[in-house]
Amino acid sequence: MTVATLLLVDDETAFLDAMTKRLTRRDFKVLTASSGMDALEIMSESSEKIEVIILDVKMPGMDGIEVLSEIKRKYPLVEVVMLTGHATVASAIDGMKQGAYDYLMKPCDMDTLVAKVSAAAGKKRQHEQKIIEARIKEITSRRT
Amino acid sequence: MPNQATERDEHYKALRRSIFITVVLVSLIPLLVFGGAIRYAFQTSYTEKVQAYLETLVKKHAQNIDTFLMERQANMASLAAAYSFEQLSDSAFLEQQLVRFQNAYGQVVTDLGVIAADGRQVSYAGPFQLAQADYAEAEWFQHAIQTDTYTSDVFMGLRGLPHFIVSVRSTASGTPWLLRATVDFLAFNDLVESIHIGQTGMAFILNRKGELQTQTKRPLSDLRHYSTIFEDRTHQADEILFGNREDAAGRDTIYVARLLKGGQWALIYQQDERDAYRDLYQARRVALVTLILGGLAIVTMAVLVARRTVERISRADQEKEVMNQQVIESGHMASLGELAAGIAHEINNPVAIMVEEAGWIEDLLEEEEFKASQNLEEFTRSLQQIRKQGIRCRDITHKLLSFARRSDSRVGLVDLNELINEVVGLSVQQARYNNIAFDLDLTPDLPAVQVSQTELQQVLFNLINNAIDAMEKQGGSIGIRSWLEKDQIQFEIRDDGPGIPEVNLNRIFEPFFTTKAVGKGTGLGLSICYGIVKKMGGDISVESAVGKGTRFLISIPAHLPEPEPTDRAAN
Numbered sequence: 001m002t003v004a005t006l007l008l009v010d011d012e013t014a015f016l017d018a019m020t021k022r023l024t025r026r027d028f029k030v031l032t033a034s035s036g037m038d039a040l041e042i043m044s045e046s047s048e049k050i051e052v053i054i055l056d057v058k059m060p061g062m063d064g065i066e067v068l069s070e071i072k073r074k075y076p077l078v079e080v081v082m083l084t085g086h087a088t089v090a091s092a093i094d095g096m097k098q099g100a101y102d103y104l105m106k107p108c109d110m111d112t113l114v115a116k117v118s119a120a121a122g123k124k125r126q127h128e129q130k131i132i133e134a135r136i137k138e139i140t141s142r143r144t
Numbered sequence: 145m146p147n148q149a150t151e152r153d154e155h156y157k158a159l160r161r162s163i164f165i166t167v168v169l170v171s172l173i174p175l176l177v178f179g180g181a182i183r184y185a186f187q188t189s190y191t192e193k194v195q196a197y198l199e200t201l202v203k204k205h206a207q208n209i210d211t212f213l214m215e216r217q218a219n220m221a222s223l224a225a226a227y228s229f230e231q232l233s234d235s236a237f238l239e240q241q242l243v244r245f246q247n248a249y250g251q252v253v254t255d256l257g258v259i260a261a262d263g264r265q266v267s268y269a270g271p272f273q274l275a276q277a278d279y280a281e282a283e284w285f286q287h288a289i290q291t292d293t294y295t296s297d298v299f300m301g302l303r304g305l306p307h308f309i310v311s312v313r314s315t316a317s318g319t320p321w322l323l324r325a326t327v328d329f330l331a332f333n334d335l336v337e338s339i340h341i342g343q344t345g346m347a348f349i350l351n352r353k354g355e356l357q358t359q360t361k362r363p364l365s366d367l368r369h370y371s372t373i374f375e376d377r378t379h380q381a382d383e384i385l386f387g388n389r390e391d392a393a394g395r396d397t398i399y400v401a402r403l404l405k406g407g408q409w410a411l412i413y414q415q416d417e418r419d420a421y422r423d424l425y426q427a428r429r430v431a432l433v434t435l436i437l438g439g440l441a442i443v444t445m446a447v448l449v450a451r452r453t454v455e456r457i458s459r460a461d462q463e464k465e466v467m468n469q470q471v472i473e474s475g476h477m478a479s480l481g482e483l484a485a486g487i488a489h490e491i492n493n494p495v496a497i498m499v500e501e502a503g504w505i506e507d508l509l510e511e512e513e514f515k516a517s518q519n520l521e522e523f524t525r526s527l528q529q530i531r532k533q534g535i536r537c538r539d540i541t542h543k544l545l546s547f548a549r550r551s552d553s554r555v556g557l558v559d560l561n562e563l564i565n566e567v568v569g570l571s572v573q574q575a576r577y578n579n580i581a582f583d584l585d586l587t588p589d590l591p592a593v594q595v596s597q598t599e600l601q602q603v604l605f606n607l608i609n610n611a612i613d614a615m616e617k618q619g620g621s622i623g624i625r626s627w628l629e630k631d632q633i634q635f636e637i638r639d640d641g642p643g644i645p646e647v648n649l650n651r652i653f654e655p656f657f658t659t660k661a662v663g664k665g666t667g668l669g670l671s672i673c674y675g676i677v678k679k680m681g682g683d684i685s686v687e688s689a690v691g692k693g694t695r696f697l698i699s700i701p702a703h704l705p706e707p708e709p710t711d712r713a714a715n
Contacts, residue, residue, distance in 0.1 A: 012493050018500035025507050058489055085492025085541075107496035107534050110503050 004121035005029040005049045009039040009067065010056040010083075019054075026114055036062030040070060047075050051121045054113075057084035057095070065094050072099045077127055079120035083108065160454045167446035172439060179435055183428070190424045198341075198400045198413060198420075199384045205339050205347065206382075206402040206411045212335060213310065213405060216253070216327060217293045219245065220312040223256075224323040229316035232258045232267060232323060239269040245325075252331050254307065259322040261289065270326065272303050284309055288322055295405055298329065298357045305329070308357070333358050336411065342422065344397075345415035349404065357409055364414075365392040373401045373410045388417070466671055488541035495541075499534035502527045557592040557703055558600060560633055564624055567604040575612055579619030587627045591702040599676045600700075606669040607637045607696050614641035614694065632682075633702045638695035644688040652686060 006028050010016050013034055020030045031050065033039035036059055043050065053071065057064035068080055082095040085106040095103055101120040104113060223232070223241060231237055242256045255270020263280025279285040284296035288311040296309040311324035336358045339347035349357035352374045354367045369389050385401045396417040401410050418425055506527045514520060568582050575582060593600070611622045618641075626635040644652060653674040677684040682700035 012497060014497045015493065015500060018497060018504050022500060022504050022507055085489045085496060105538065106492045107499035107538055110500075 001027065002029045003027045003118060004051045005031070006117060007031045007033060007039060007042060007050045007053045009033045009036070009053060009059075009064070011035060011059045012056075022110060023114075023117075026110075028117070035059060036064070036067035036070075039067055040074075043071060043075060043078075047078070050078060051124050052101075052117050053078060053080045054083050054117065055080050055100075057082055065098060068095060068098045068100055077124055077131075079124045081113075081116055081120055083113075156454050156458055159457065160450045163450040163453055164446045167449050168442060171442040171446070175435070175438060175442070179431065183431060186427065187424060190427075191421065194420055194424075195386055195400075198398075198415075199386065201339060201341075202347070202400045202402050202411060202413045203382075203384055205336070206404055209335055209349075209404055209411060212332070213295055216310040216325060217295065217312065219249070219253070220310055220323050220325055221293065224312045224314040229258070229266075229314070229321050235267040235269060235275065238267045242269040250331070252328050254326040254328045257324050257326075259285065259324060261320050266321070274302060277302055284311075285322070288324070289313065289320060295408075297351045297353075297355065297408075308332075337361075339413055342415060342419040344419040345413065347411060347413045349409050349411055351409055370399070370401070370410065370412055373403070373412070374407070466675060469672070491541050492538060495534045495537045499531050502530040502534070506531075555594055555596050558595055558597045559592055560590060560600070560626055560635060560700075561586040561588070563597065563601060564604060564626065564635070567601060567608060568624065571605070571608050571612065575622065578612055578616045580612055580615055581621045583621050583623040585623070585625040590626060590628055590633055591704055593633050593680075593700045594703040595680045595700060599680075603673045603676050603698070604637075606673050610669065611637060611639035611641065611694070615639055620693075628702060629699070631702050631704060632699040634697065634699045636695055636697045638693060640693040643690040643692055643694055644686070645690055649686065649688055653684075 003026065006023060008016055008019055008023070008030055009032075010019075011034055016032045016034065020032055023030045029049075031042055031046070033042050039053070039055070043053075055064045055068060059067075064082060064084065068082070071078060071080065076099075079101040080095075080099070082100045082103045083106060084104075101123065102116050104116065223245075227237070227241075232241075238256050238258065242253070245253055245256070255268065255272065255274070257265050257270070257274065257277075258267045259265050259279055263278055263282070263285055265274060265277040265279065268275045268277070282301070284294070284299065288294035288296070288309070292313050294309075294311045294313075296311075298306050298308045300306060306329045307326050308329070309324050309326055311322045313320055313322055315321070336347050336349055339345075340361075344362075346361055347358075348360050348364065350367060350370055350373075351357055352371075354371050356364070356367070373385055382402065386398070387401075388396060388398055391397050397414055398417050398420050399412055399414045401412045403410050506524065508514065509520060509523055509527075514523075517523070564584070564586060568584065572582060608622065608624075615622075620640040623638045624635065625638075626633065628634070652670050654671060674684055677698055677700070680700050682698060684696065684698045686694065686696050688694040
């Protein structure tokens with residue numbers, strides 16, 4: 001059974017490969033994107049499936065903060081965990097302000113990452129559940 | 145560096161000279177101009193005053209002398225008119241007249257005589273044996289017989305004493321005769337001698353031949369100069385002449401003169417210029433001494449002002465230089481920070497891949513097929529080591545990033561022990577290469593200090609790097625200790641290096657002072673530390689013994705929480 005569907009965004013393909021294999025082994029379904037533009041494209045195709053995005057901050061072209069901002073604008077329910085080798089307080093604060101769920105520094109401990117990603121997925125599901133319940137309540141209240 | 149120091153010294157020397165000259169000129173020129181103007185005005189006014197006084201004095205005395213002479217002539221004229229030649233030719237009668245005369249006017253007239261036209265003295269009344277004296281050949285007689293009234297020059301005559309004669313001419317039966325009186329020379333002399341002022345002022349009478357007609361207290365020489373008084377006919381008879389001359393001794397003298405006796409005599413008052421203008425010279429001396437003292441004061445002040453100004457400029461220049469150096473160093477730190485951030489990112493990515501790949505292998509080793517492997521344990525250990533070293537790399541880069549973040553001088557609460565650990569962590573490798581070990585003794589739970597973390601970090605870096613540099617040849621240990629003393633957080637950094645000679649110890653906090661080789665040290669490190677610690681309200685001191693080592697002691701005010709107000713505590 002799939003724990004959650006993730007989109008892993010990093011310009012380092014070797015990192016994407018290793019992470020994909022390790023996360024897949026831990027029952028995550030992993031999609032990958034090697035740039036910000038790719039990530040947005042994938043999101044536009046299968047946003048309903050993706051629950052959590054693991055996003056590198058420093059990437060050529062569109063950087064992680066810009067991608068985060070765009071994703072949060074278009075898909076507010078998706079949770080994002082920032083992952084970077086460039087751990088500055090400023091970029092962390094920027095990320096959290098833009099609505100990132102959490103922040104991790106490379107290289108990270110897999111167990112910590114799994115815990116955070118799972119928690120982010122859980123939060124997303126809870127959020128979705130609340131929305132569904134609210135809709136049901138709204139529909140039932142209309143009918144009555 | 146030595147060239148720069150020489151140039152700087154030359155620059156300050158030129159500046160000091162320029163300030164000195166400016167101050168001296170600006171102060172002395174007005175003083176001299178003002179002093180000169182005052183001196184000129186005072187001298188003019190004073191000399192005019194002295195001159196006017198002497199002129200009045202001489203004029204008054206000349207009038208007195210003229211009046212005296214005219215009175216004597218009038219006396220003779222009235223006697224000659226009142227009595228006949230025959231009466232006056234009677235010596236007894238003449239004696240009576242002399243006595244009457246002397247009773248009326250005092251001993252001014254010494255004797256009286258009646259002289260016939262042939263020069264024979266017909267009658268005589270007086271103290272000398274001059275009866276029947278013959279004056280036919282006497283110069284005065286030849287002049288006197290020609291004029292109605294006559295006053296002779298002073299001469300010795302038959303009596304062998306200085307005297308002069310006042311005579312009137314009268315006629316008896318168409319034949320002229322003379323009535324003459326001898327004026328008492330001493331009485332007349334008193335009239336003139338009474339004019340004496342100061343130590344050298346004296347009056348005398350000269351005739352046209354330049355012969356003295358009175359006595360003088362001091363001998364006079366070179367009287368020919370005064371002949372010009374008689375030669376100059378442009379002036380009026382009663383005009384006062386004023387002049388200067390140099391006497392035989394070379395002294396400058398002033399003289400005031402007036403003609404007497406219808407231009408035959410001159411009353412001259414003469415005084416040494418220094419004596420006449422004594423007060424003026426005294427004032428000049430006082431002014432000169434004041435000017436010299438004032439000048440000395442100005443020169444002293446100019447030296448002090450120039451020295452102090454240049455010292456201040458030099459200090460300001462040094463402070464500016466230190467600040468510039470700090471700005472440059474801050475720039476270096478900022479650049480270093482950017483570089484560190486870039487490197488951290490570039491290293492962390494491959495390290496992350498390595499760690500993840502190792503993690504992937506670890507994942508795979510959990511498969512059943514690998515569990516039977518004899519080397520499973522060794523694989524696991526090796527992969528854990530890879531991950532551990534990867535994490536270590538990350539920690540190092542994070543320290544670099546943390547260092548890079550702090551290239552500003554914002555003040556905040558800083559945990560000194562944490563900062564010491566961080567700086568030591570970054571310096572430990574360099575120390576190890578130089579065979580130097582760190583020995584930390586940090587008191588736990590110290591209060592924070594409110595300072596700029598970057599600046600305190602810089603102080604620690606500088607002191608630790610200096611200690612490492614000092615021991616780079618022989619190795620040793622660097623001890624760092626921190627503790628709380630009253631309200632001060634103190635820490636010491638000591639090494640067992642070669643120590644600092646006493647001669648250098650007092651100068652090590654001075655900017656540009658360095659004992660390192662040329663190009664190795666700017667001489668600013670410790671002066672920057674000193675400036676930073678002082679800015680923090682703290683203090684830095686050094687103790688050193690050659691061959692034993694050096695100890696820097698720094699104290700910084702602790703940031704202690706303010707005690708709660710007592711009323712709240714009571715509540």
